[in-house]
Structure formats: structure tokens, C-alpha cells
Amino acid sequence: MGKAESNFEVLRKKALEKVIEIHPEDKIVIQVGSATCEIASGSLNVYDEFQKHIKTSSRNDIILKRVGCTGRCSLEPIVSVFIPSQKLVVYKQVDAAAVHEIFMSHVIGGKPVEKYLLLKECSLLKSPTKAQKTLESKPITHEFFEVYGDVPFYCQQTRIALRNSGLIDPLSIYEYIKFGGFKSVAKILDQNDPKSVIEEVQKSKLRGRGGAGFLTGKKWSFITEKSKKPIYMICNADEGDPGAFMDRSMLESDPFSVIEGMIIAGFAIGAEKGFFYIRAEYPLAVERIEKAIQIAKEHNLLGKNILGTDLSYDLEIRLGAGAFVCGEETALIHSIEGKRGQPRIRPPFPAEHGLFGQPTIINNVETLANLPVILSIGGDEFSKIGSEKSGGTKVFAVSGKVKHTGLVEVPMGTSLKEVVEDICGGSGSNKKIKAVLTGGPAGGCIPANLMTTPIDYETLLSLGSIMGSGGLTVLDEDDCMVAMARFFMAFSQDESCGKCTPCREGTVRMLEILDRIIEGKGVEEDLVKLERLGKLMQKASLCGLGRACPNPVLSTLKYFKDEYIAHVRDKKCPSKACTSLIHYEINKEKCVGCTMCARNCPVQCISGEVRKTHFIDQSRCIKCGKCFEVCRFGAVNRL
16 A cells, blocks of 8 residues: 555545544434525525424434535425435425425424425336446445435436535535545555556546547647646636536535546646636535635645645636636636637647646546546446447436426437436426437537437537537427527627637628528528528637537528428418517407406507407507417417
């Protein structure tokens, strides 16, 4: 046993003693989610209510604990109760009233409250995935499934990056160490062979989870012994995609795993300094990473002579500039340097000329969170999970018209159908799913008939979409694909840094055309222009964001061209979502003259006497749809 592992064993022994001291196994444990999404749904009030009940009961065998996000976002606040010798019970949508019932019936009386059980909201239990079976004997990942394995939403996943989320107190370094944390750091410090670390990551086939999908080990290998010093390591936590919240959840729920990943990466490339670049809109993530860094320093896991070795490595936080483009690595570097966040031409690549002109490696949060597992179980073992070209898992933030929204982690190569239907329960509106948008605002819309498509970089690219950072939005038959493309183009146009002409001007022109189309002023030639402009931007834009932002338009033109034709030729929106292309009429045979429509019309464009047919003045109608909503007799037609 080397010096680092020996010192770590002392720390690990102390951690286990502390965990037992803080959370004795013979006590009842109540866990309340404490990530941003949980807090927004009222978990702070839930925590306070449990505190009051514990104090009132005068019981000294109950422990109240904060944990991170379990990923079951649409049913938060999530609360779990563990009573010794019994299985853990998970509750959904807990409020003050529920706290009282759960505390009195379950915590005191030992009888779970069935109406709040999370299990009842999930789909039928499926068999564990192949990847889960591969890992179930590995101590680094099996704890989550021991706790939440009976809940179908979780048991169908393979949790690696999210292995501790919802399981541990985010700021308890002792709990993190108990579940295998920092063991990989001690191991590589004693081996003292950075090249072997890079080789192990190369074996794992881990690809960058920030969107580009470049092989992580290969990127690291660009740093050589001849590279000038100092070398910098950067964690890209500038998660700007609408609907994406994977990185935020990991930073808030398991900050030490990302810090350990940063130490591993820094050691491998020979860096002595690392930076967390976190968007300023994530105050809780910033706070927890800041505290976790300080705690790690106090335990000699950061700073001078880590674990008694020659490695000195420190981390700092830099706040994001609030621009979507700063997720692009060269724009991010400019932002840290205090410059305007704009990308630059490559080469030279950051590995040669990066932060402050020095060699720099940039990996995103999810990529770094995987590293401790890779170094623990080995690159070959990790590569068995996933597809032929992409090892490991991918975390997706699933939103939109789906029953179970939240965070889902599955092996690379899992089909969209498995994610959307098997894990997330299918359509949340009970209407037919039309498409799935992958990759956020720069992604593409994949039609429902292609949902058996495996999720990997090459396959999605061949369909006109991208993996992106992991946003996944489900669309149903009420969603207009033209309006959807217009929404994301408006986002890209607003976020364009303006440095290169194809993106700066191309987004404006494409948005103008889309505006004309949804207003009923488009012509068929506009469709040709959209496609030509989109392909030009893909070829000529300076950075990856400019090249990808036409994807929503081009993919919807490819798979849903009939909707575009209906807009420009027939001046109709098949989904009845584009206000300018719909109008409301009152059916004379069904109207009973109840006056409900007239009383609710905000512009008073509906006239008629009581118990007589009413009429809509089309010249004054603003097409708000209020009359359609309030009519109880189905007399208002939306055309």
C-alpha cells in the first residue's frame, strides 16, 4: 500500500466512523430532496415541517437528512423514509399535510401511507438492464439500486454519473467516501503514472458528454511532456440549453464526484490549476461546489501535497457570462479571461493554446463525474456498457408531453422508445406522440416512427439531429413542428454572438421566413430558401453552435414537410397551434345562447341575445381561444 492509499485509508476509517456517528444504523432516517427543482416545489417547507414534528414528538431515534435530486422531477418534493429492518419507502409530492400523515402513520406507527407512494405512479416493473446486471456486483454503483431498486422508473436505468444523487447528503464528504469516493484518486496517486490514467480512459471509450462527443482520452493525449507549462483544466458547467438540467443536478446533488473527476483529469494532463465555469443562473450549484472545494481542502484532497504526495492541485470557480455561446470551449476561455465570450477559429486547439495562452483541457460536468467509476472498475469494464463506439451511459433531461419527466441515465445505444415509453411512461397528454427533439435548441426532431433509433452520436447525426448535452423533449400531435422550429431559431438568433456572418445573418433571415410562414404569408419558395440557408450555415459558421442551430428547421423540413406545405399553400396549421392561421366560428345548430362565450371574450367581439345564436366579429377577434375553452356545448369550432 502506497503513501496516498495509506493516508486515504486513515481518512476512510474516519469517514466510516463519522457516518455511523451521524447516522446510526438503528435509527429512523427521513430523507428530503434539496436540489433547486426540489426547493422550487416546496421541499424547504417539507423539511421544516418534519423538524417540527420530530421536536414535538421528543423522539431521539429519528434523523432528518437532506439529499440531492433523485431525478423524478415531476413528482417532487420526494421524501424517503427508512425504518431499521424494513425496506426504504419513497413518497411523492409531499406537502405539509402529507408530512403529518407520513410522520404519524409511518415514522411513528410503522405503516406506510399508500396514497403518497411513488411506486404507484410508475410503469410496470421491467427486468434490470444488461448494463445494470454488469455493474450490480460493483460497489461503486450498486447502492442506489439497493435503495431505489423497487421503483420501476429507477430500476430500468443504469446510474453511473448519477450514482449518488438522491442517496447522500451533497456536502457530506464522509458519506461520499463511504460509497467509494476519492478511492480512485488515492489509487492513481500511488501508481504515479499519468499515461496509464489516459490509457484507461481511452479503453473506456468515454466520449465528451457536453455535445461534441470527442473521445476524452484522446483529447487528453494532446497534452504531452513537451507541452508548455502551466497546464489548465476546466470544467464546463455552462449549461445553457432550454430544458437541460443534468449538469446542475450533478453539481448540486453530488459535487464531490465532479471534484474527484477534476483531480483525476488534472493529474492525467499534468495540471496544477483547475477552474469550474458555472453559469451564474445556478446559485445553488455555485454554493455547493464552493463549499465542497473548501471541505476537500480541509481533508487534504485539494491544495498542496494531496494525500501526502507530490501532487499539488487547486480549484477555483468562475461564473458564466449568461450567454449560450459561452458553452463553446473557446468562447468559454475568453469569458474566463475577462473578454467578450466569442469563439475563435481553430486550430490552434485549446490543448495547444487555451486559457491565458497555455495548454488547456475542457470537459463537461457529466464527463468528469464518470471518471472515478472508470478508474475504479477499469476502462475495459466501463466500455462494456454502451455501444460499440461509445462506452458508458448518457444522462437525459426528459421534458415535454411525457408522463414521467426528469433525469434518466441509460447506456449508450438505448433506443429513444425505451427512454420515452418504457422508463418515462409514454405520452403525458394521452395523445399520440409526434416527435422527439434531441440535443436542445441545436438538435433535431426525430419522428415517432423512428423512435426505435439507438441513442448514440453517429445514429442521431445521420437522422439530422445531435446528442447535444442531453436535452430530450417529447412532442405530441398538438405541437406544430413549424412553430417549434421557429421557437428554437428565435432562441439561436437571440443567442448568436454575432462574430461570423453565416450565423449572425443566417439566423435573422431564417427567423424572418419562419415568421412569415406561421403568419400565413409564406410561399412555397420560402421552403427552398430555408433549406439552402440552413445548409450554408452548417458549412460556413465559425463554431459548432452556429453549424448546429439550423438542425430544428432542417429536420422538420425533412420529416414534416407536409406541415410546412399546409402553412404556405393551404394557409392552415394542421395542429391548430399557429394563431394567425386559425379562426373561431359558432355553430348555429349547437349554440343555445347561454352567453358564456360573450361574457368571457376579452375584446367583446361576440354578440347575440340570451337563448339565441351568437356570432363572432372576425375583424375584431384576436384569436385568443377563450370562447372555445368556456363553451360547454361544443358550439365553438376552431378551424
